[in-house]
Structures are given as C-alpha cells and as structure tokens.
Amino acid sequence: MRFPASLLFLLWLTPAALHAQTTPPAPVQPDTIRKYENPGGVSAAVPKPWYKGKLVKATIVPALLIGYGASTINGNGLYSSYDARRDIQRQFPNFRTRIDDYLIFAPYLELGAVALAGVESRHDRLNTLLVIVKSELIYGALTYTIKNTTKIRRPDGTTRDAFPSGHTAQAFLAASIVHTEFREKSQWYGVGAYAIATSVGALRMLNNRHWQSDVVAGAGVGILSAHLGYLTHRNRWGRKPKLDGLGFSPMYQDGATGFALVWRPQ
Numbered sequence: 001m002r003f004p005a006s007l008l009f010l011l012w013l014t015p016a017a018l019h020a021q022t023t024p025p026a027p028v029q030p031d032t033i034r035k036y037e038n039p040g041g042v043s044a045a046v047p048k049p050w051y052k053g054k055l056v057k058a059t060i061v062p063a064l065l066i067g068y069g070a071s072t073i074n075g076n077g078l079y080s081s082y083d084a085r086r087d088i089q090r091q092f093p094n095f096r097t098r099i100d101d102y103l104i105f106a107p108y109l110e111l112g113a114v115a116l117a118g119v120e121s122r123h124d125r126l127n128t129l130l131v132i133v134k135s136e137l138i139y140g141a142l143t144y145t146i147k148n149t150t151k152i153r154r155p156d157g158t159t160r161d162a163f164p165s166g167h168t169a170q171a172f173l174a175a176s177i178v179h180t181e182f183r184e185k186s187q188w189y190g191v192g193a194y195a196i197a198t199s200v201g202a203l204r205m206l207n208n209r210h211w212q213s214d215v216v217a218g219a220g221v222g223i224l225s226a227h228l229g230y231l232t233h234r235n236r237w238g239r240k241p242k243l244d245g246l247g248f249s250p251m252y253q254d255g256a257t258g259f260a261l262v263w264r265p266q
Contacts, residue, residue: 131230
C-alpha cells in the first residue's frame with residue numbers, strides 16, 4: 001500500500017513540530033555588565049566648560065579692575081595715574097573733605113534700612129552677617145598683604161601704603177553685599193550702593209590721598225572679597241528647626257504639679 005507523498009511529509013513534520021511546541025525556550029541571560037551604566041535611561045550630565053564655572057564668574061570683573069589698576073601705577077599704561085592726578089589737580093586744586101571716611105559704611109546702612117523696611121533678602125540675617133564677617137576678613141588680608149608688598153607712596157607723600165585704596169575696597173565690598181542680597185527684588189538697591197562706593201573712590205583721588213591705580217584696584221579687591229565670601233558660604237547656619245514635635249504634658253513630682261514641655265525635633 002502506497003501513501004501519497006504529501007501524507008508522508010506531514011507524518012515526518014508532525015513530531016518535529018510537536019517537539020518544537022513542547023520544548024521551553026532557553027532563558028535569556030540578563031545583561032549584568034551594563035546594568036549600572038545608565039539606569040532609567042537618564043542622559044548623562046554634560047560638564048560645563050571651565051570658563052562658565054562659578055569661580056570664573058566670581059573673579060573675572062575683579063581681575064579686570066585689579067589688572068587695569070596695576071597697569072596704570074605711576075606713569076605707566078593707558079591714561080596713567082600721573083595723568084589722572086594732573087587733570088584732577090588742575091580742576092580741583094584746593095578740594096578737601098572728610099566725608100569719604102564715613103561714606104565707606106553707607107552701603108551697610110542701606111542694607112540695614114532696606115531689611116528693616118521688610119524687603120526680603122537672599123539670605124537670612126544670620127547668614128548675611130556670616131558672609132559679611134568672612135568677606136571683611138578676606139578684604140583685610142588682601143589689602144594688608146598687597147599694601148605691604150607694593151609699598152607705593154601716596155600722592156600727598158605721607159606714607160607708602162597707597163596701593164590699593166582700602167577705603168574704596170571697603171565701600172565696594174559693602175556695595176557688593178547689598179547688590180547680591182537684594183538684586184532679585186530690585187537692581188536699584190545695588191545701583192545706589194555702587195554709586196556710593198564710586199563716590200568714595202572719586203573723593204579719595206580728589207583729596208589727593210590715592211592715585212587712580214589705587215582706587216580702581218581697590219574696587220576690584222572689594223568686589224573680589226565679597227564674591228569669595230559668598231562662594232565659600234554654604235548657608236548652613238541659622239536654620240529654624242521644625243516645631244511639629246512640640247507639646248505639653250501634665251507632670252506630678254514630689255508633691256508638685258505642673259506642665260512639662262516636650263520637644264522632639266523633626
């Protein structure tokens with residue numbers, strides 16, 4: 001008895017098909033080599049170029065001011081200190097005032113007045129005070145070191161500690177604090193503070209106490225001191241703890257009754 005060729009083919013194929021259906025697929029081995037490379041498919045953060053870093057932003061303007069001031073010491077550079085003094089003496093030969101001795105703290109008075117008026121600053125009062133103290137220490141160290149290294153004689157011939165101008169540096173430090181604390185509220189707070197600081201620098205030259213180079217470099221030192229004060233601050237002090245765990249409970253001890261204050265910081 002002969003079977004058709006198609007029937008023989010089906011009989012041959014059926015065991016293989018049944019075997020293919022009943023045989024479980026081989027388990028897929030997980031890829032453990034790359035499982036920690038990028039979990040969740042989040043794109044890797046692209047590092048910023050060095051010129052966009054915080055340190056560069058904090059130092060670029062002060063570096064330009066200090067560099068230009070240093071380049072115009074005595075008769076050097078573009079429009080030197082000698083040129084500036086000659087023009088000032090020609091226009092204001094007998095100018096004298098001591099108001100610059102008091103204006104150096106005017107930006108701090110502005111800072112306090114604006115805060116008392118209820119304008120919210122960038123930091124709370126304690127952290128702002130800590131930044132000011134840190135910036136003042138940096139300013140003191142920088143001015144003392146540079147003055148005693150350069151030993152530039154003042155234009156009135158009195159002492160050899162002209163470069164940079166400490167009055168100007170102090171005024172611009174305080175102005176930078178005001179600008180940083182209130183610039184998110186209004187830029188005019190900083191404009192007013194920098195105007196006061198600029199007037200201090202101008203008065204130091206009009207009083208024949210400083211060269212142009214001293215004043216320009218002093219502005220850079222003051223701004224740099226404030227920027228470094230903020231750059232190294234982490235705003236970790238003065239945080240108010242939550243009072244969710246604050247409560248009262250009755251207390252009886254040794255015949256005395258009262259209340260006990262219970263506080264569990266959250």
